[in-house]
Amino acid sequence: xxxxxxxxxxxxxxxxxxxxxxxxxxxxxxxxxxxxxxxxxxxxxxxxxxxxxxxxxxxxxxxxxxxxxxxxxxxxxxxxxxxxxxxxxxxxxxxxxxxxxxxxxxxxxxxxxxxxxxxxxxxxxxxxxxxxxxxxxxxxxxxxxxxxxxxxxxxxxxxxxx
Numbered sequence: 001x002x003x004x005x006x007x008x009x010x011x012x013x014x015x016x017x018x019x020x021x022x023x024x025x026x027x028x029x030x031x032x033x034x035x036x037x038x039x040x041x042x043x044x045x046x047x048x049x050x051x052x053x054x055x056x057x058x059x060x061x062x063x064x065x066x067x068x069x070x071x072x073x074x075x076x077x078x079x080x081x082x083x084x085x086x087x088x089x090x091x092x093x094x095x096x097x098x099x100x101x102x103x104x105x106x107x108x109x110x111x112x113x114x115x116x117x118x119x120x121x122x123x124x125x126x127x128x129x130x131x132x133x134x135x136x137x138x139x140x141x142x143x144x145x146x147x148x149x150x151x152x153x154x155x156x157x158x159x160x161x162x
Contacts, residue, residue, distance in 0.1 A: 035115055037085060044068055045078045049088050049104050050112070058093065059102045069157065087111075 009017075033043040048067045052059035065075040079102065082088040087108040093099040113120075127135055 032115055036087075036112065038081065038087070041068065041070070041074075042078050042081055042085075042087075045070075045075070046082060046087050046104070046108070046112070049082075049102050050109065052102075053104050060093070060099055061102060064102060069153075 029040050029043060033040045036043065038046070045064055045068050048064055049059055052063075061072065061075050061079065064070075064078075065072055068075070068078075070078065079088065079090065083090070086105050088102055088104050090100040091103055093101050127138075130138070
């Protein structure tokens with residue numbers, strides 16, 4: 001369906017659609033976490049661990065704490081639970097043995113994909129309905145919106161916004 005005519009939409013309609021997607025995603029995260037035997041905070045952290053691994057960048061506990069807006073003590077508890085459940089492990093950093101890297105367990109990626117896989121397949125099929133230029137615009141929008149959200153949340157946490 002590449003290049004098919006798209007219905008017109010205003011920015012307000014797009015924002016309302018985004019709000020509905022976010023609300024459904026929040027509820028869905030609870031269901032997915034439960035299905036995988038963890039809580040939402042642990043699932044969020046596991047997602048950050050997977051993201052770092054997919055990007056080939058090291059992830060340390062302090063980085064995870066910043067990404068998830070958790071204290072170092074809370075991250076220790078999350079990592080303990082993820083290790084016990086077989087989702088992640090700590091391993092020495094080859095560049096500095098005093099630091100510990102957080103990496104996903106291979107079997108955990110497979111377990112997570114049993115839940116996420118069908119949805120990602122559906123999204124891939126949805127993306128196939130768009131031209132490469134349209135996908136590039138979507139990618140740009142999501143990337144920029146993510147950075148805007150990150151900045152706004154930081155302002156909220158510092159008491160600047162709201």
